[in-house]
Amino acid sequence: xxxxAASADAPYDALIVGAGPAGSTxxxxxxxxxxxxxxxxxxxxxxxxxxxxxxxLRSLARLPPAAAATVERACFEAExxxxxxxxxxxVRRKQPVVAMxxxxxxxxxxxxxxxxxxxxxxxECPVESVVQNAEGVQLxxxxxxxSGRFAIAADGALGRMAALAGFLDxxxxxxxxxxxxxxxxxxxxxxxxxxxxxxxxVPDGYAWVFPKADHxxxxxxxxxxxxxxxxQRLEEYLRRxxxxxLRIEKHGYVIxxxxxxxxxxxxxxxxxxxxxxxxxxxxAEGISSALRSGEVxxxxxxxxxxxxxxxxxxxxxxxxxxxxxxxxxxxxxxxILYFKPRLRAFLFRRCGQQLCEVLTDCLLGEERLPQALxxxxxxxxxxxxxxxxxxxxx
Ligand SMILES: Cc1cc2nc3c(=O)[nH]c(=O)nc-3n(C[C@H](O)[C@H](O)[C@H](O)COP(=O)(O)OP(=O)(O)OC[C@H]3O[C@@H](n4cnc5c(N)ncnc54)[C@H](O)[C@@H]3O)c2cc1C
Numbered sequence: 001x002x003x004x005a006a007s008a009d010a011p012y013d014a015l016i017v018g019a020g021p022a023g024s025t026x027x028x029x030x031x032x033x034x035x036x037x038x039x040x041x042x043x044x045x046x047x048x049x050x051x052x053x054x055x056x057l058r059s060l061a062r063l064p065p066a067a068a069a070t071v072e073r074a075c076f077e078a079e080x081x082x083x084x085x086x087x088x089x090x091v092r093r094k095q096p097v098v099a100m101x102x103x104x105x106x107x108x109x110x111x112x113x114x115x116x117x118x119x120x121x122x123x124e125c126p127v128e129s130v131v132q133n134a135e136g137v138q139l140x141x142x143x144x145x146x147s148g149r150f151a152i153a154a155d156g157a158l159g160r161m162a163a164l165a166g167f168l169d170x171x172x173x174x175x176x177x178x179x180x181x182x183x184x185x186x187x188x189x190x191x192x193x194x195x196x197x198x199x200x201x202v203p204d205g206y207a208w209v210f211p212k213a214d215h216x217x218x219x220x221x222x223x224x225x226x227x228x229x230x231x232q233r234l235e236e237y238l239r240r241x242x243x244x245x246l247r248i249e250k251h252g253y254v255i256x257x258x259x260x261x262x263x264x265x266x267x268x269x270x271x272x273x274x275x276x277x278x279x280x281x282x283x284a285e286g287i288s289s290a291l292r293s294g295e296v297x298x299x300x301x302x303x304x305x306x307x308x309x310x311x312x313x314x315x316x317x318x319x320x321x322x323x324x325x326x327x328x329x330x331x332x333x334x335x336i337l338y339f340k341p342r343l344r345a346f347l348f349r350r351c352g353q354q355l356c357e358v359l360t361d362c363l364l365g366e367e368r369l370p371q372a373l374x375x376x377x378x379x380x381x382x383x384x385x386x387x388x389x390x391x392x393x394x
Contacts, residue, residue: 012038014301015139015148016119017127017161019045021287022273023154024110025294028064031118033302038146039119040139042126042155045111049103050178050251051287052210052217054195057095058365059288062295064113070105072213074098077194080356083240084200087348089356097360098195100212122146127155130164132267134308149306150268152297154290157256157274165269171277172258174205176221176284177230181238182247183216191216191243198237202228204338207237218243221255221284223338257281258331264319265312270297278323281334283363289323296322329369351382 013035016023027039041047060068074096081088091097115121122143129140130151137151153161157173188211196209205222220237222228230252238245256277264271272278272293279286296318304311336343347355358378361367372378 011136012036012120012146012148013150014038015040015137015146015151017041017139017151017153018155018159018273018275019043019111019114019121020049020107020154020156020273020290021110022275022290022294022297023152024107024114025291026152026154026272026298027119027294028110028114028117029295029298030301031114033298034118035301037114037119038122038148039111039114040122040125040127040141040146041111042124044123045121046104046108049107050176050253051103052178052208052219053101053103053106053212054098054208054210054285054287055101055106056098056285056288056363056365058363059291060096060099061365062291064110066113067106067109070101070109071099072102073100073192073211075100075193075195075211078197078360079194080197080199080352082199082345082348082352085345085349087352089348089352091356091360093360093364095364097363098210100195100210100217102212127161127164130161130269132165132269137268150270150301150308150311152270152272152294152301153275154272154294155275157254159275161269162260162271162275165266167263167266167269167271168261170258170261171256172281173225173254173256174221174223174284175225175228175230175252176219176255177234177250177252178217178219179234179245179248179250180212181216181218181243181245182214183243183245187243188214188216191241199337201237201240202230202233204228207233209241216243223257223281223284223334255279255284255286257284257334259324259327263312263316265300265315268308268311270300270311270315272297276319278327280327281331282337282359283330289327292322293319326369329373333369333373354382 016027019041031037077092078097131138139146155161192211198207207220210217220233259277273290278289300315
């Protein structure tokens with residue numbers, strides 16, 4: 001792709017910093033609507049990204065076709081195991097519960113879709129400083145100064161753009177370690193059909209196996225920051241599953257599972273994706289929120305008629321409606337799942353299968369978490385299972 005140089009005399013309608021799922025989506029929609037968009041990234045694409053690459057159906061439905069075509073494997077089944085308690089649950093659906101993609105190809109396809117819509121891409125272009133006034137935003141980069149009417153900071157969990165633009169933090173960054181593990185064909189085949197989530201290996205977190213076309217993505221995460229000995233946990237996990245790597249490549253990173261302190265738009269700068277802190281606290285999946293926040297940011301700019309305050313108001317409102325409310329419920333559930341082991345054990349022993357079914361419906365987008373949790377019919381069913389005798393129990 002042709003690289004772009006800054007042109008101060010031809011300001012952009014929108015400058016997007018970071019061409020991951022959040023930034024590329026915003027760039028694609030804004031450019032498709034006829035705005036002049038610069039999409040800046042410090043990397044050159046295709047670039048790798050530490051990620052399990054698990055896509056939930058909700059996000060698949062909204063992807064440009066070329067990005068959806070990077071899915072290597074679709075899992076129609078998932079299992080959730082509590083290793084120490086010996087509990088195991090299994091869900092199966094007619095649609096993929098999780099679809100697997102490699103982020104280098106997936107993100108590259110999203111960038112190409114943005115460029116095809118008219119966004120101008122500037123790679124190897126890290127933003128180093130941000131200045132904004134009533135009229136617009138200026139970004140200083142090694143390729144020159146870019147000026148635009150609005151900017152979207154979509155530079156990921158460790159990007160600096162939000163801090164440079166004066167946003168407060170307050171996100172909760174949890175550690176995760178991910179390994180691309182090449183294994184012998186029989187091992188790949190035995191893990192090939194299902195997404196697997198294992199609890200009670202990392203004390204406050206989970207481990208996963210996501211099958212890709214020719215290898216397994218295996219990872220561990222802790223739901224709280226701090227020293228989680230993830231390297232050791234990963235080794236333990238591989239031993240436990242009898243996975244003998246032929247080749248293994250490990251990468252650690254962080255996932256922001258609690259948003260920044262509001263506001264999420266300041267003057268003419270909006271935050272999106274991990275830069276805002278939109279990964280789901282329960283599952284740690286962040287791609288769907290990144291895509292959705294990119295869409296909401298683009299619509300706010302398009303509908304705001306160039307007025308910074310109106311754009312900010314529309315963005316805050318859109319985020320609340322589309323993402324923030326649901327993410328807040330997820331955080332409450334995550335607290336029980338990861339930090340209340342006795343309550344968790346009680347609930348999953350009594351009605352684990354039902355809980356897994358509800359979560360799956362939410363991942364598929366068939367239900368939204370707040371509605372699922374506030375649905376009286378669900379509560380009646382749940383109460384019935386809680387009061388029923390556990391087979392073999394006392
Ligand atoms: C180990 C691990 C496993 C995960 N597994 C999953 C999963 O299976 N499914 C899921 O949904 N989510 C998963 N996530 C979370 C997911 O990766 C993120 O939530 C998602 O990538 C966020 O997208 P984004 O567009 O906000 O940011 P990113 O994808 O991080 O993109 C940010 C972009 O900004 C660029 N950038 C950074 N700084 C600058 C700068 N100064 N100037 C210009 N550009 C800059 C970067 O090069 C990058 O391209 C996982 C995360 C980790 C760490």
